[in-house]
Amino acid sequence: MEYDDYGSETSLAIQMLGISESYQRVELHPKTGIGSGGERVSFNVVEKEGRRIVGTAWLKVSNDAVIQEFGIFAQGYGNDVMGALVRIAEQVGITSITGSTTHDNTAMIRLFDRWGFKYKGNGGEGLKYESLIEDILWN
16 A cells, blocks of 8 residues: 555555556556445556557455456457556555456466466356466566
8 A cells, every 4th residue: 555645545446547557569548436445447458559449457456455356358458458457466566366257268268377377266256266466477
């Protein structure tokens, strides 16, 4: 957590609203305010070359520096979006990322594998994966 000029705690999600990040073919630009409880941030996924919006991504951050869940909706740009999300997470001090997907979403399962996420089991929301940010950065 950071503190503003008045000594108040600034949430990780609010810090993320001030960050635009790029990775390979895309840039992520914050597009919405904080959701319920002050923890959800959404981003437009902008293609660098054509300068057009090609999708959206979102994440939900807990106060203990964990991305509890995230979503990527940018067909063909998942690897690039994941790279930008990891860079944003690193900048604000996120320590780990948790995500889930359905059994038939082979593209997302491959993305989890590519970025070094570990399979944590089959929960009510589907297949669950988790990784520490430092493990992703060293992968």
